[in-house]
Amino acid sequence: MSEYRLEVRGVTKVFPGTRALDQVQLQVRPGEVHALCGENGAGKSTLMNIIGGVFPPTEGEILFEGAPIAPRSPKEAQDIGIGFVHQELSLCPHLTAAENIFIGRLPHKGGMIDFKRLWADADMVLKQFNANFPSSALVSELTVSEQQIIEIAKSVSLNCKLLILDEPTSSLTEKETARLFDLVKELSGRGISILYISHRMAEIFEICDRVTVFKDGTYVTTMDTGDICADDIIRAMVGRELGNLYPTKSSCIAADDPVLEVNGLTGSIFREVSFALRRGEILGFAGLVGAGRSEVMRGLCAIDPIRSGQVVLNGRPCAFHTYRDAVDAGICYLTEDRKTQGLFLEMSIKNNMSSANMKGVSHGIWLDDKLERSLANGFVEQLAIKIPGIEYPISSLSGGNQQKCLIGKWLSLAPKVIIMDEPTRGIDVGAKREIHALLRQLAESGVGVIVVSSELPEVIGVSDRVAVMHEGCLAGFLEGEEVREENIMKLASGEQLAEKELRQ
Structure with a gap:
């Protein structure tokens, strides 16, 4: 009997013009929760696709329970005992939970x-996972967490021995994440191996036994999580000391110079929201899931309808009827869901970068390819975007580089206010640092920046002030030394802060 459930030996994968993997190795034991870490573009997804049967390696071998395997399709990988839950869930939304679990073998x-x-x-399968929804429920009516349970249940019903989870908590609430962790521990206790891909250090140390790090398509190290700290993983990932994750905050923001004022904004799930965004400041928005943060931003940009309220930009009241009106006035919103709402995945990097500013790269009704290339290449250089070429599809880029392209797309309009919803979701720690630095550069250039984030360390680290929402209302503002995690959570939970807490 082999010591390892999965063993990867010297696997290399070459695509035209790039070596995605170079002699990597990986060993996963039975019943182990094993993390795979690396910056975006390190080769994690490439290896998972090889193990999952999406495409073959160029060289090297993979052993499963001691026997060589070479799955030529995801179906063959399933038959071997490998289950794969992708970050973008692959369920059929108009079928029931039961039909999705047993699809292909009804x-x-x-x-x-x-x-x-x-x-x-x-029902028998779902009962193992304490699912609180019937198997006859339509997938489209279930939460992301419940859909994830279906994906896992599907793999377990196929008697999988190795389950790959790719960024499984990226769209989950804290409660749903805790539930997933309980499930992972239960599966591990049954002897199922879990290969856990994540950028979130706290998660890795909470549920993983060991961690393997890739960098630039190569194997770096494997470590026991009990013997290391987060800095050890980060050093292995980036090959250097990372330095501060968050740039120095501004010390000279004029309180009497608002670039944006929102007065009494009311929508379907938020009411009487009022705030001012000072020129050169980063204003963070925090709150629990469902508090209405994103909805407020979408409302002030006229993406979603509002019932009442006023938006004032540079001292002038604005009446936005469409998002185009807001964009033309100088307000840009970067969606939290870049893949389905922010980018055209099958189009080129060049086309995506110019898609918000067609007037700037056109002569009448004709696109000017030279102008389009100049715009794209300019932002690729300015934002240090790593790409094989501007003609490549944007889907070929890592999450961090896709996010930079999305930022470049809207910066091409020279906005007065830029709203970033979950700006670093699903990207690695190195790319996070670069985007945080970019946000500070934008603020210092006079752009008003709003950051909506579910990650409290990010809200605290990047924001000059923090607005906290609770059940559709603004619960309060925190500034300077008041910006602490406990204060944010109290306001987000509907509690009032004592005056001494605000001064501490």
């Missing part, structure tokens, strides 16, 4: 689908 009776048996079998 029970039949008399030439017809035996729904009675299907629901019974699915």
